[in-house]
Amino acid sequence: MLLFDILLPGLVLGGMYALIALGLTLQYGVARIMNLSYGESLVAAAFGTLSLYSGLKLSPLLALVLAIPAAALLNWLLYRLLLQRLIRRSKDRGAQEVDSILVTFGVLFVIQGVMLVAFGGQYYSYSYLSIPVTVLGSTLAVNRLVALAFAALIGTAVYLALTRTRLGTAVRAVAVDPNAAQLVGIDVGQLAGLAFAFGGGLVAAGGVLVSMFLTFNASMGVVFTMKALVVVIMGGVGNVMGALVAGLLLGVVETAVARLVDPGLTLAATFALFLAVLLIRPTGLFGKAAS
């Protein structure tokens, strides 16, 4: 059935976008770092998974378990050793954003350069659980369903952690108002570092899951950075539910356009949706009304 032929793969893709956007929400919305190397970390995780799978015959699901803490640690070090020092140096919010963009731009080229040296520019993919199954009358590979299931699992866990625990509420408080957060005894610098690290863990998880069913190459990180940014802004910066809903929406719309109109128009569809949402609701789907 055509509806499910669009809806199911759309949700798979959208689930990836939602997961990636959730990570960017933590990095940009909470730690206030515009991380331009975001997509490159995703691709690096994809290459890591590929190497473990084809080199050591390790399951991508094991790679998932390894990638999240490893990426979180690397991102935490990046934040503590580099970004936080620059933030302290910057005079105001504007200077801080420019500095973080410059630094992460540099990190982008480092990660991309290493990947180009190691893997060259060609596309890669591997075959893991590429067994076709029929769900609701539409056929797709098991690996996509596995990816969707893990994205849903991780996304739900993060959502619950952010909304139902005191630490999660504190993280959202830093996103809403870092100055007031200090006044309730929150160590804003420490929590921002934690959010940045965890956001890095999420994007690595996205990279592992994406690599199960998409082909990838060393220079495609920017596409993921851009889409994550589109989803975050569309959902309302700093809004967890907004990132989840906007991610799923984007996945379904892109799949519908690719399927019904032309695959070459997916990027155009991305931006048409983006602009439409922002024209109707300038602060995003779940953003607070402009005051």
Add this chain to the structure above:
Amino acid sequence: MLEISGLSHAYGKHQALADVTLNVAPREIIAILGANGAGKSTLLKAIAGLIRPRAGAVIRFDGSDIAQLLPHQIVERGIALVPEGRGVFGDLTVAENLQLGAYPARARDGEDARLAHVLALFPRLTERMGQAVRTMSGGEQQMVAIGRALMSRPQLLMLDEPSLGLSPLLSREVFRALKTIRGDGVGILMVEQNARASLDIADRVYLIEQGRNAGDGAASEMKSNADIQRAYLGQSREPATSKSK
């Protein structure tokens, strides 16, 4: 409990505080009076650690110097600030704001009892627990702000213009709550535009002019002081005063 001396701060070249001295004893209510721009908010921010005081300042709380601590460490010592403009988390609910008030380690024990206490103090918050704070009236937001500060189990509660923008009725409710809070053993240091109402509940008063101490004394004496009446209680235009000229 709080002893401050030699406190100075400058914003660039502008000297906002110069050599300020101030003391608060346990369970005392202290009101700070001063014109707009006198440096009252700067003083509270310096105590809360939001701005760094100039070297040489002494801010002792319960016997230890807190002048170089960060804001979250100062909350942990037992000083809570309800800032100008309240500083509540507008996107979060009342319940979440109050829960965050108990974020410091010192506040974890007896959190439920303190929440019940805050809701007894401001009963109208009880049915609003699930509401986003930004959708509430100014007075209700002020109650959330004070309640959140109390959730941190402070020994000293600082308030920056708590009645600003509130209706007379809500202002009275807030001042009544402050008296109850002091009754529970919390010291209060407040900056207030409404000098009359603050003199009514305060034990002592400090006057600040252009960033400097300009006098202090018991609130009851201040109320009958002619200069204070003219400057802060708005009595200079009363017929009796103009006739005597």
